[in-house]
Amino acid sequence: MTEYKADFNSYLIFAVSLALIGLCILLNVPLYFGFAGAVAFSAAMLVRQGHKLRTLNNMMLKGIKDCSTLFIIIVLIGATVSIWLSSGIVPTLMYYGFEYIKHINYILACFLVTAIISVLMGTAIGTVSTIGIALIGIGKGFAIPEQLLLGAVVSGAFVADRISPIAGLVNLMLKTTDLKYREYAKSMLNTIIPSLIIAASAYYFIGKGYMSAIDTAKIAIFQGNISSAFLITPVLLLLPLVVMIMAVCGVKPIINMSVGVAGGSIISVFLQKKAVSEVFQYILSGYKSATGIEELDKILRGGGVQPMIEVLLIVAGAVALSSLLEGTNILNPVIANIMDRAKTKMSLIVRTAAFSSLLTIATCDQTAGIILLGRLLKKRYEELGVNKLILARTIADTGTTIAPLIPWNVNSILILAITGVSALQYAPYAVLCYTAPLIAVLSGCFRERGKMQKNIVFRL
Incomplete structure (x- = not known):
């Protein structure tokens, strides 16, 4: 050549x-x-x-x-988002999340939570497509700009690609440069800590402006409509926990995400009483909720394989x-x-x-x-x-x-x-x-x- x-x-x-x-x-x-x-x-x-x-x-x-493998993961991401909506996993996260938003700087919390979860899961996109969409959904319910919420989530999620010991890019870096993780991580802390402090400070001051906008009466209405449309129970949080543990244990993303989709589908059918045909339709075309509140229905929608084409x-x-x-x-x-x-x-x-x-x-x-x-x-x-x-x-x-x-x-x-x-x-x-x-x-x-x-x- x-x-x-x-x-x-x-x-x-x-x-x-x-x-x-x-x-x-x-x-x-x-x-x-x-x-x-x-x-x-x-x-x-x-x-x-x-x-x-x-x-x-x-x-x-x-x-x-x-x-x-990447193409399969893209398809699974579309399926995961829609199924975790239909199964009530994301609505459950939102329901309990509404209890805590009353007392916290939410923008700062979005950043810190996604940063921690991403390091544990070892995947930025995986974090955005799971806990990220729940955090964004909660914030949107209180008129916090979606682009601001996502900016904080993305900032936190991409910490994984820099230092998580199970992140694919981190391990590729170690292999390419012939480094051990311990020395690499120690070196990375020299820049990660200052960047985290600066970003957290920025989100703290930005988030202060939205703390007063949270309406407790609106929270109660949202929670009531979510509990009417979905079976809300802490048991539903076991599936995200299992997916996170599997990621920490180094299970391959395709297997991990497939478990998430399969588990969510079972929950949709047996706990949320969805027809099997409906579940397949959600996987293919995405999920659209019908809680009765237009603002909430705009949040609880998305995913599907078809939009991923x-x-x-x-x-x-x-x-x-x-x-x-x-x-x-x-x-x-x-x-x-x-x-x-x-x-x-x-x-x-x-x-x-x-x-x-x-x-x-x-x-x-x-x-x-x-x-x-x-x-x-x-x-x-x-x-x-x-x-x-x-x-x-x-x-x-x-x-x-x-x-x-x-x-x-x-x-x-x-x-x-x-x-x-x-x-x-x-x-x-x-x-x-x-x-x-x-x-x-x-x-x-x-x-x-x-x-x-x-x-x-x-x-x-």
Whole structure:
């Protein structure tokens, strides 16, 4: 296969691909058209460079095949949301949650609860699609803006991808950079703790403005209508608990989510007295409640496999484009070309942060940034005397964390499918996703600068 060099065509493929995707967002055109155009343009340019079309097709098919687990998970997410609504699990969480909202700063609570749950579950999207939708539902009941609620939930949920010992991205990072979890986690705390404090402070002050808006009479009405429409009992909370324990024990996501869907279906039939045909309809098309309160019915709806079809097409397009960029070696020369210009430790850290973010933007996922930068930069970090823990931490705090802010990223697309809220709407409120990259760069640079100053003093 022809070796691809970092020339004008490399950057042209990047620019045109991002332009096509961005144009779809601006014109409100389905994103899969943008990805289809980007794939077609990239393939045409690569054929001109000497690559065979059959080889390119095989690359894309292999990439899609390798992501078959992801496609199954997407389908299961749609089924989980609808079934956990119909089974009364989410309504039960809301019912008991209403009891506590009277006395707390709810925005801050959303952030802290999702942060803790996400680390235990090891999955950001899994957290959003389970406990996240319940927390958002409770907040929406009191006219708290949905985009603000989701911003707090997303900030907390994506803590998992940075430090949870059972998160897929964390384990991929450890494998790629040859690190042990204990040393990695210790290093990550240097940036996670400050970013958590800043985000929590922001949500505390934002949330104070909504504490007075909570109407206890409205709470009683909501609870009454929920208990009329569903059988409400703490027993229903056992299924989410089982799912969470299975996640902590390292059970594969497909098995874990299948248990959640199967358990929810059984509860829907035997406890909520739904017909089997109704349950299948919920799984396919989504759930719509009929509690008698319009505000509540707008909250208790969503999910279904059918709404996920567009998500599957978008993810398939993103995977195909990413497979072309990686398989034809476009990315490696571009990364090497820019990173070789880093002559100081601080410059290397800043460039790592920038490129980690750029790869997440360009490839629509965090995986490429972890694998490519982790492999390519280990030697460069050694040459400049920078601990590879800083390499891993910088990638995790930048490319991994900003993923939900990018409208065409796989994570944002899934969040949109789960909640109906786009990245452009909730991104301004996802405080942690902004503070983490900034703290990562400042921490890495000042740490290295401090070492340099100590060395100078020592020599004197």
